[in-house]
Amino acid sequence: MKKTLLKIAACISVVVLLAATLPLSALAARSLTDIDSEIKEQEQRMAELEKQISANKNNKAAYEASLAEYEVEYTKVLGLIEEKEAVIASTGEELDAKSEELNDTRESIDRNQALFEKRLLAIADINSTGAVMGTLLSVNSFSEFIQAADAVKRISSRDTELLQELANQRERYARQKAELEDTIATLNAQYEELQGQRDYFYTKAQEMRTNIANAEWAITEGEQAYEESEEKAAELKAEYARIFAESQRKGSQKGDGSVRWDGPLKWPVPGNTRISSWYGDYRSNTRGHYGIDIPAAEGTPITAAASGTVITSEWHYSYGYYIVMDHGDGLRTLYAHCVQLYKGVGSYVSAGEAIAGVGNTGNSFGAHLHFEVHDNGARQNPIGSGYLSA
Known part of the structure; x- marks a missing residue:
């Protein structure tokens, strides 16, 4: 057991010694590359979460608007149902009264x-009026009675009036009964339709409430996830800055342990590729032009050409408002004549992230970005030296 522990301890010692003898540049470069990759992952996740949160908020607003509409319609239907119930109750009372009247009729x-x-039996012989009585009793209107006149020639005028009134009563009874039945059927159909509308709007309102609750849950979950990613990104940026500062403290020359951003530089003013003044152009003050000028509308976003740390963010009599970023191993980029600076000294910035707005400050004659590349203290041609692709 002791021998095993001694072997493990010996192995750990060897690993530690090997790690200590490895070039700092290899360890730091790998660490910074990994950290920068993780930062980009977190920022991408934050961007996706932001879209999801925005979509869920829009959905919630739409659900709330629909809920308000359904609640209004639901309230209207409840009012109509109450009115219809009152009409049905009133019609029911009327029907009861009419039923009594019809019973009397x-x-x-x-x-x-x-x-x-x-009266027919009294004025007619039983044998001769048997068929006539059947005919007279079957009539439904006075017109039918006239058609059967041959059978009632011996009926008196009083009997004729009685027969007519009997037919009229039958017609009136049948008509009033049918009208009441139609009214009740119509009211019941309308009432059932209103109940269906009430149930529909209630169901839709409940559906919207469920959707709102789900959207709120999704928003809360998304915001929590966003905060977690934001905190993680901040931790990674702080770690990046710490390792970067340590590497710079150990050495600032190529090959002596510092770290360098090894990817191509991104164009600093996306969408604006015209160069109005090139590197080396002669100036009236006899000094050369140590960068390139990219004209753009004032306020156009200026983005970091590479990931790194802001080491200067201030006013200069010639540069105006300007920013300098350190990308490691002596590679720096400068952004001048800005109208506004978005990042302060010590800020870690990812490649492509906005750091300032195009302006016309300092010694400038029109809104543009003056962009410089410094490699170990020496100004370089951003285009001719291959740092940027025009």
Whole structure:
């Protein structure tokens, strides 16, 4: 057991010694590259989360608007249902009264029918009026009665009036009964339709409430995830700055342990590729032009040509508002004549991230970006030296 522990300890010692003898540039470069990659992953995740949060907020607003509409319609339908219930109740009372009236009418018809039959029997011979009685009792209107005139020639004028009233009562009874039945059927159909609308709007409102709750949950989850990524990115940037500062402290010349951004530089004013003044152009003050000028509208975003740390962010009588970024191993970029500076000294910035706005400050004659590349203290041609692609 002791021998095993001694072997493990010996192995650890060898690993530590090997790590100590490795060039700082290899360790730091790998670390910074990894950290920068992780920072980009977190920033990409934050951008995606921001889109999701925005979409969920838009969805929530749409659901809330729909909910408000459904609630308004639901309230309207409830009011209509109350009105319809009142009408149905009133019609029910009317129907009860009409039913009593119809019952009275029916009783009157029955009485007149019985009276009429007695009168027919009284004035006619049983054998001769059996068929006539059947004919007379089957009529439904006075017009039918006229058509059967041959069978009732011996009926008196009073009997004729009684028969006409009997037919009229039958017609009136049938009509009033049908009208009441139609009214009740119509009211019931309208009531059922309103109940269906009430159930529909209630269901849709509940659906919108569920959607709103889900959207709120998604927003909360997204914001929490965004905060986590934001905190993680801040930690990574702080770690990057710490390792970067340590590497710079150990050495500032190529090959002596410092770290260099080894990727191509990104164009600092996306969408604006015209160069109005090139590197080396002669100036009236007899000094050469140590950068390139990229004209653009004032306020156009200026983005970092590479990931790195802001080491200067201030006013200069000639540069105006300007920023200098350190990308490691002595490679720096300068952005001058800005209208506004977005980043302060010590800020870690990812490649392509906005750091300032194009302006016309300092010794400038029109809104543009003056862009310089410094490599170990020497100004370089951003285009001719291959740092940028025009």
